[in-house]
Amino acid sequence: MRIGILGGTGKEGAGLAIRWAEAGHDIIIGSRDTERARAKAAEIAGQAGRAVGGMSNREAAAAADVVVLALPAAGLAATLGELKDACRGKVVISTVVPLSFGGGRLFTPPAQGSSAEEAQALLGPEARVVAAFHHIAAHELSVAGHDIDCDLLLCGADADAKKAVAELGSGMGLRPVDVGALTNAGPLEGITAVLATINRRYKLKNSGIKITGLPT
Ligand SMILES: NC(=O)c1ccc[n+]([C@@H]2O[C@H](COP(=O)([O-])OP(=O)(O)OC[C@H]3O[C@@H](n4cnc5c(N)ncnc54)[C@H](OP(=O)(O)O)[C@@H]3O)[C@@H](O)[C@H]2O)c1
Incomplete structure (x- = not known):
């Protein structure tokens, strides 16, 4: 699979890139700055022992089979406004969580109800948006060979x-749990606000979530 990670120079995107490169996928790091993308791609290639590409966000989306959104919620409109054609018909994974740090309300979803629904609105109905990976901390992803104790x-x-x-989650050892329509993306993204609060209160980097009662 050829996976283009927009905002892949950041912590979450780079962590996903390492895991998927180690699993044998072709990874393209996307950035607003091509040089930054290339530098991060070289760093990840060194860790994963496999070639990784670095391009602009637009080129990464156009070249990929699967597009991953790993950038702050505040950057969605400016980034995706020009990517409708590049994402048409493609699986688009939104890891984006609309959090506002600074003391007020932590979970601050957009008018559409969630960042994933905002992405769907920006990209149009032909992009196949899936909201996922919000609860998988970058810190967990970046520790090589470490099992991640969290459901997907x-x-x-x-x-x-x-x-x-x-399948992309199973490939990195996660148990996938399908929670239905994209209208559930708001609740999923909101759980990350809870996990971030738990991390702060208990001085953790990696609280996660597991669903009980599922058949094994
Ligand atoms: N960190 C985690 O543990 C974690 C866990 C689950 C979900 N998430 C979600 O994953 C997303 C990325 O998280 P992160 O921690 O990796 O974030 P980050 O490091 O702050 O940002 C990721 C990348 O986004 C790009 N970016 C920053 N501001 C932007 C803007 N205004 N417009 C377009 N691009 C911009 C930057 O890349 P360039 O400057 O190279 O373009 C940056 O390296 C967020 O939505 C976050 O809520 C994070």
Whole structure:
């Protein structure tokens, strides 16, 4: 699978890139700055022992089979406004969580209800948006060979797209849990606000979530 990670120079995108490169996928790091993308790609290639590409966000989206949004919520509109054609028909994974740090309300979703639904609105109905990976901390992803103690909760409208994302999660040892339509992305993103608060209160970097009662 060719996976383009927009904002892949950041902590979450780079962590996903390492895991997927180690699993044998072709990774392209996207950035607003091509030089920054290339530098991060070289760093990840060194860690994963496999070639990794670095391009602009637009080129990464156009070249990829699967596009991953790993940038702050505040950057979605400016980034995705020009990527409708590049993402048409593709699986688009939104890891984005609309959090506002600074003392006020932590979870600050957009008018659409969630960042994933905002992404869907910006990219149009032909992008196959799946919300996922919000609860998998960058810190957990970046520790090589370390098992991640968290379920992969995901939601979206397209069953085949969700299956593809579930397989990308299983490939890094996560148990996928399908939580239905993209309208559940707001609750999923909101759980990250809870985990961030738990991390702060208990001085952790890696609290996660697991669903009980599922058949084994
Ligand atoms: N960190 C975690 O543990 C974690 C866990 C789950 C979900 N998430 C979510 O994953 C996303 C990325 O998290 P992160 O911690 O990796 O964030 P980050 O390091 O702050 O940002 C990721 C990348 O986004 C790009 N970026 C920054 N501001 C931007 C803007 N205004 N417009 C477009 N691009 C911008 C930057 O890349 P360039 O400057 O190279 O373009 C940056 O390296 C966030 O939505 C976060 O809520 C994070």
